[in-house]
Amino acid sequence: MELRQLEYFVAVAEEENFTRAAERVHISQSGVSAQIRQLEQDLGASLFDRSGRGVRLTPAGAAALRHARSALAAVDAVRQAVDEVTGLIRGRLVVGMVTACTVTPLFDALSAFHHEHPGVEIVLLEDTSDRLIERLRTGRADIALVSTSGSPPPGLEAYEIIREPLVAAMPADHPLAEKPQITLADLTSYPVVSLPPGSGVRKVFDDACAAAGVNAEIAFQAVAPTAIADLAIRNLGVAILSESLTAQHRPALTTRRIEDITTEPVLSLTWPSTTNPALRKLLHHCHQSFTHPPPSNRKPQVTDG
CATH class of the missing domain: 3.40.190.10 (Periplasmic binding protein-like II)
Known part of the structure; x- marks a missing residue:
């Protein structure tokens, strides 16, 4: 068993894909596959289930993963201890x-x-x-x-x-632009354009809607704030963004504070x-x-x- 085999094993386990793992460790996919097969032969057990479309850990692989990570971490700790002494x-x-x-x-x-x-x-x-x-x-x-x-x-x-508050952004001729401030309930009459789940902005919005008992219609999602703003400019929905993200889109977009979002x-x-x-x-x-x-x-x- 070699350290590089453990490194390749951890990479495949985390990426769940031999190609991505090979890119991560900077060798060919065939090289990673060969080293994993050698490791499995040394251990006397299959570490991965290759029968499906993806690569999944077998029970033996799952048991080995924690120890493989610990071994690699221990080696890194040795290097770091020496590096601290030598200044490298x-x-x-x-x-x-x-x-x-x-x-x-x-x-x-x-x-x-x-x-x-x-x-x-x-x-x-x-x-x-x-x-x-x-x-x-x-x-x-x-x-x-x-x-x-x-x-x-x-x-x-x-x-x-x-950190900054969320705002609703829309064209100047949108009905919500006539209000000095809006509420989550106001948004229920219009489609909403938002970042996808997994972002802080979306988590704040979803939590506030749940707390207020409001069901907002998410018409479009995009990972780029500029795409969300562009969709709002075209009246495809009210954009939900943090305040600074709308600055570069003025005057095409008008912003309003959402008064019942406090987080x-x-x-x-x-x-x-x-x-x-x-x-x-x-x-x-x-x-x-x-x-x-x-x-x-x-x-x-x-x-x-």
Whole structure:
């Protein structure tokens, strides 16, 4: 049994796909398959059920997964202990970003970190906030930019970037634009355009509707806030977005506060407690970028999914 075989086994188990696992570990699919077969032969049991369309862990594979992760974590801990003594920073950081979300200071931090520590591989991935948080909790991501309802996710460290109220956005000639403020009940007469489940904005909206006993008709969903705004501009529905996301679409869109939504979506940089020296260095650069941005970028540019 070799460490690389355990690495490939964990990659296939988490990706549930040999092709994606091969891309993740940077070797051919045939190479991953051959190493997994060798590992299964050494263990005397099949680790994956390959009979369906996807790849699923067998009971033996499920039993082995936790120990394989622990073994790889122990090896990483040995490397980190030596690196801390020698001052060397290396390894791999998986950085998650909620889909269609751009925060310029984060990119500035990644750039500064990469120039200072070129030996660290940076992997970027996009997903919903819910799935990114799950990746953080299971060790499949090191740090992530996530959008949540009301507060950062519990049990994780977080740097809050922005929180702001939800608004309803519509063209100036829409009937709701005549009201200075609107309620959730007002929205029930019109189709709604929203982000999909798994985002902080949608969680705030869904929870508020449930609390008020309101059933809003979600006519369209899109992962990009700009797409939601474009649909609203074309009168295909009232857009539900956080306030800053509508600014670039004025005067095509008029916004109104939804007075009975009191919880705000929160965009935050989130990570598990860590002794990883590479992550600690990246967090230092993030702190610098968010608190002391370049003169041309004093206000963080946020496009939140």
